[in-house]
Amino acid sequence: MTEYTLRTIVDGYSYLEGPRWHDGRLWFADFYTHTVNAVNADGSIELVATVPHQPSGLGWLPDGRLLIVSMKDRKVLRQESDGTLVEHADIRDLCGGHANDMVVDAQGRAYVGNFGFDLMGGAPHEHTTVVLVDTDGSASIVADGLSFPNGMVITPDGSTLLVNELFGNRISAFDIHPDGTLGERIEWVGYGDLGAEPDVGTRLEAATIVPDGLTLDAEGAVWIADAANNRAVRxxxxxxxxxxxxxxxxxxxxxxxxxxDGRTLFLCVAPNFDETERTATRLGRMLATEVDVPHAGRP
Structure with missing residues (x-):
């Protein structure tokens, strides 16, 4: 496999998530400083928004307005042209835990995953949903029975949604219907069904991959953040x-x-995902390296 040289883009944050390349800048959320930020061409960092209930997934409407997942109150927020944040959708009744990552399609419809259970509180694992937030803010469940649906991408033709299942040892695919609803789950990558095992530690021990974040390239492969194995894999x-x-x-x-040119792979790294440690320290960093095949699809 290729030898990669990593460089640091930003550091001194708590726990970075939701990296996006948009309008010539790198955007990211930082969980425990509650901020959304963008890196300018000169390396300076702009504070874009502050989200008291913890930001995660990012995306943009066709008119350029930013959507942000607000995790702990399980909402999707919208940033208006004057910078104010307003409620775009309230999805608390459709989630089994904190709202999490998100991908927004070309029409402005947002697919949002969630934890499914109280991970940080040590609750047993439970399967959960993907929620569709339509352009008018209405929301509905479009997939169920997923193990911590996390990073998501949409293929360039808009026909397929890929979803990382963090504690499921798999990546799932869904056909996207014209109205934004999804077809049945298709196993895109699977290394063995972990079933209904409730203990997160047992699930992790049995897993080949622990797929957190996700990005798609122009050859139809994906890079995943393999969260428990200290690596990104294609x-x-x-x-x-x-x-x-x-x-x-x-x-x-x-x-x-x-x-x-779409060939920079950005990686959000930290010593671990322990909420207490990450809140108290500033060891979160954004690394980068160059790869051969450029970005494709959304985000």
Missing amino acids: IVKGGEILDEVSTAPDGVFAVALGGD
């Missing part, structure tokens, strides 16, 4: 691993392809 449908970027000793929890 995988094709069926499960063959083509390449790997080690982030040891740090874990990697989200990835994105971007840069002017």
